[in-house]
Amino acid sequence: MEEELHAAGWMPGRNIDASAWITPFEAAGLPVHEAARTFLSEFGGLRFMFSGPGIECAREPFDLDPSECEGEEDLFLEWGEELGLSLFPIGQTREGVEFMAIDETGLICTLGTYAGSYGKVPQAFERLLLGLECEILGSQ
Incomplete structure (x- = not known):
């Protein structure tokens, strides 16, 4: 997992x-909460630009650029209200097709x-990078 993080530009x-x-x-x-800032x-x-088979589902590209979520503020507010979470866009x-958010406890979600929840870092990265299903929190 650390290799993929380094390849995306993390250190x-x-x-x-x-x-x-x-x-x-x-x-x-x-x-905005401290978990989002951190x-x-x-x-x-x-940016994690890969695709292909994963352990439970296909590995999909994802981009940790919140500006990709601009104009979708209502989606984050509505899901946050439904789930009882304070969700902030992260990519x-x-x-x-889906947006990513972080809640005040550090839980990484897809909307x-x-x-769905991928868990907190580092588990969230493991799930995304290995192609593991998220835990469904709710549906519309």
Whole structure:
């Protein structure tokens, strides 16, 4: 897993300024929490561009760029309300078919016609990179 993280541009101690991603969502009414700030400063901007068979499902590309979620603020607010979570955008997967979020505890979620959880880092990266199914939290 660490090899894939390095290939995407991550390195231990990575700490980038995430304010350009956070500010537009705050202005749109999404509350930002410390888990989102911490995650984006370490992993924001990373792209994992691969595909192919995984252990339980196909491995899909994903992009940790919250700007890919702009205009979808209502989706994060609605799912957050339904699940009782404070969800903040962190990127997209399946080429924009699903969006990714982090809750205030560090839980990485996928949102679309259903909501699923990949767990917290590092488990979330393992599940995404190995092609393991997410845990379904709800569906529309």
